[in-house]
Amino acid sequence: KQTWLTGITTSGTPHLGNYVGAIRPSVDASHDPERSGFYFLADYHALIKNQDPAMLRQSRQEISAAWLALGLNTERATFYRQSDIPEIMEMAWMLTCMTAKGLLNRAHAYKASVQDNVDNGAADPDKGITMGLFNYPVLMSADILIFKATHVPVGRDQTQHLEMARDIAQRFNHHYGDHLVLPQAVVDEHASVLAGLDGRKMSKSYGNTIPLFETAKKLRKSIMKIKTNSQEPGEPKDPEDNTVFEIYRAFATDEQVQVMRQAYADGIGWGDAKQQLFELVDGVLDEPRKRYDELMANPAQIDAVLALGAEKARDLSQPMLAELRRAVGVA
């Protein structure tokens, strides 16, 4: 039986990239009796980027509400906050002691921060970089390995972390015996890295996101801001090379994609193409948006679901940690 697991960092407002990369595949999996599922709010991960307590709480609520509004089956799947499962933190230390520093030196997020420092002429290439950022892939490995996940739906930006989780698990197993399961990433080929308003990867850190839940009017306004080239209506356009089509494809059926490809060949204007994109995305989000607004107005309901999820999760994380404590010799 497959075990699916994924998390979202609670450092901002959930956006279309989170939806196609993580939320949609996990909602689908949560309805499949053949797949058990663990879905969580990576709130300790959020401390790396976001040290504003009020914003952290707000983000946690928005991301929980998004997941529930989009139909996560919490009867079947386990839905929880990372910080409610202290066993993850304990396991992270065991893994830290099994992780070569050199492995983490190669992590993209860390390397990018060092590169920024170098580009800005900083005297110390590690300027402003915390141990949280550096250790992030180890904590993420503990998230995954503690529940013996086999499949981890993520966007392409996270696949290096999955490889690291496998490396770390292998090293642990090699040394202490077979306790950990090697997970694999599940990446949607069409939506692996959804682009944002400016054409770069849609990301909270770039401020180029389209939030999942805003009013239809605001959603339309966001979509109208997507950067396009200066081709006029009537000129044939290349569907492969623009954000409007890319997002369209991430939400449309194969048939709709075919029709839209033809429209691009026939020279659809950018205004029209964006209007069609808006209608498509709005159609998908319209019902969930109502549920989202209700949930946001009722935080106690979300907390109750998460408390239940934490209980279910700890029924498994506690015996797993006990096994690991014995394996490493502290118990």
Ligand code: TYM
């Ligand atoms: P985070 O919070 O940055 O993103 C959450 C999920 O959304 C995906 N994603 C995207 N997918 C496609 N296109 C995009 N533009 C896009 N932007 C974001 C991400 O790939 C991710 O799947 N470290 C993780 C959270 C995490 C986690 C885990 C994930 C912590 N522990 C264990 C899986 C398993 C993160 O920061 O994702």
